[in-house]
Amino acid sequence: MLIIMPVVNIFQIEDNFLTSYEDIKSANSNHLFGSYITGELKAKEQTVDSQNSKSGEIVFKLFGFIPIRKVAVVMADDADYYIGGAPIGLSISTDGVIVVSDEADCCLKEGDIITEINGEKIDDVDDIEKALEGKEEAEVTYLRKNREIHALLKVENIDNKYRLGLVVKDNITGVGTLTFVNTKTGEYGALGHAVVDEAGGNIVPVKEGKVYGCNLIGITKGQKNNPGQLRCLFLQNGKNKGDIECNDKFGINGTLTNVEGLVDENLTAKIGGRLSVTPGKATIVSDISGIKEEYEIEIIKANYQKKANDKSLVFRVKDKRLLSLTGGIVQGMSGSPIMQNGKIVGAVTHVFLSDPTKGYGVYAEWMQ
Secondary structure, three states: OOOOOOOOOHHHOOOOEEEOHHHHHHHHHOOOOOOOEEEEEEEEEEEEOOEEEEEEEEEEEEOOOEEEEEEEEEEOOOOOEEEOOOEEEEEEEEEEEEEEEEOOOOOOOOOOEEEEEOOEEOOOOHHHHHHHOOOOEEEEEEEEOOEEEEEEEEOEEEOOEEEOOEEEEEEEEEEEEEEEEEOOOOEEEEEOOOOEEOOOOEEOOEEEEEEEEOEEEEEEOOEOOEOOEEEEEOOOOOOEEEEEEEEEOOEEEEEEOOOOOOOOOOOEEEEOOHHHOOOEEEEEEEOOOOOOEEEEEEEEEEOOOOOOOOOOEEEEEOOHHHHHHHOOOOEOOOOOEEEEOOEEEEEEEEEEOOEEEEEEEEEHHHHO
């Protein structure tokens, strides 16, 4: 198999990306910067607000001795991470309330997220009536497809109960896959993409959230134009494993206080930066067979992205065991760690609808 290595334009590399001596050595050996350009990394210690951090500088040289560009970098830490792969249950109390239906036939739609009424912040369902009390009209601020919109709505007063004629909720649940956990701090990354309310297309803002252990009860295999899914069960009244503190386009983050059943504490790895990722053989880690296993994939394309994006990698599932179990990539596998050369370099994010054996991944460094 002929693998054509990408070439990165050094003048498009931004300052302060994550890297290590190992990454630069690999990039040079693979001629990532071109046939005649090499990178030389120099690390240095710096203190910001009494906190020590490692930064560095790459000097790009033509023919190995003519400096042509310098780029400031962030040095990858020496932390060890538990390797994920286990399905997890998610329960998020939303920062705002999600419209379920509009009985008043006003301008709001299912999936819109109300964040303010008459200038008062809306944290949960109970806040709505308080903000409407005594009003005939209400200025409502809401999100639609992550864009803030304002509307003036009529307030209904029925037996001194003030309402907008909307059915709303302030909690959302779902299932995803754990990617990595810092062995010392418990800080984790999961999913690889945002938790999104499907009806409105909004990234769900988090007031608070919990992570739970999850039981896999079945698998619907993926087929062309019909993505499969993991069927999982978790109980919100069960003991939670940790908190959800952030939900953005690269997944969820927070701290786990109990990793039992989620990771093998004997299996750890470092986080690899994007320059360490190359087309070719890699693996996905998943617990879907009942035990944590690595499944072979082929990275078809590894983009060097100047801006962070959740479609960093394109890969194809090669492992016959995984193809037999799932048909490829299915819903619920988002967040499954992608390993290459012993490092966690990414996570599964999306499946190709036209071909469930192919999927996208995001670089792990953007999930931290």
